Amino acid sequence: MGETGGAAARSEERRRPARERLLAAAARRFYADGVSATGIDTITAEAGVAKMSLYNNFSSKSDLVRAYLDARHEEWLGLYRRRLEEARDARESVLAVFDAYADHAAFAYEHGFRGCGLLNAAAELPAGDEGRAVVRRHKEEVESLIAGHLEQLLPDRPQQARTVAEHLAFLLEGAMARAGLEGADTRLEHARTMAADLLDRL
Numbered sequence: 001m002g003e004t005g006g007a008a009a010r011s012e013e014r015r016r017p018a019r020e021r022l023l024a025a026a027a028r029r030f031y032a033d034g035v036s037a038t039g040i041d042t043i044t045a046e047a048g049v050a051k052m053s054l055y056n057n058f059s060s061k062s063d064l065v066r067a068y069l070d071a072r073h074e075e076w077l078g079l080y081r082r083r084l085e086e087a088r089d090a091r092e093s094v095l096a097v098f099d100a101y102a103d104h105a106a107f108a109y110e111h112g113f114r115g116c117g118l119l120n121a122a123a124e125l126p127a128g129d130e131g132r133a134v135v136r137r138h139k140e141e142v143e144s145l146i147a148g149h150l151e152q153l154l155p156d157r158p159q160q161a162r163t164v165a166e167h168l169a170f171l172l173e174g175a176m177a178r179a180g181l182e183g184a185d186t187r188l189e190h191a192r193t194m195a196a197d198l199l200d201r202l
Helices: 003-015 018-033 040-047 051-057 061-086 090-105 117-124 130-153 158-182 186-200
Strands: none
Touching: 018 040, 018 051, 018 061, 018 117, 040 051, 061 090, 061 117, 061 130, 090 130, 090 158, 090 186, 117 130, 117 158, 130 158, 158 186
């Protein structure tokens, strides 16, 4: 990007509402550096807003963390819905969940892909923290989406649909964990292939 383009991008960024800029900065820093290691000063400096602006939009850092987790969930749902639009049947709808995770892994992260941002954050939060509940609800919703597609695929076998959904959710989470450790989406590609093979044998 040239000097003129860079100046235009910075000007555009400054016109965004402070809440959006704070959430965008928190998303970058929390994912790259971790929730605990990222202070309020770092976020406000990156967002280009005064500290008071943060507290006008969020009651605390914990409130900001929860907003970040909610935003990550909505971001993933957007990717999933776009993939779902391309699915022609229930089998492809199940695989759309895997594709949405792969799309998330393909983002241009500052320090590379580090796995599921939601689980990374949850690992830093204490037991009982509302943020952990946000992450748990996300994971439950993902498994529920898989189960819904499988119930369409196996209309006469609801129990098997739920069992396979749990199996695929475990496969997906394991692949994300390994992909995060390895900094590449290869494990997600393998998981999708395994899921497709399992679906073909139902």
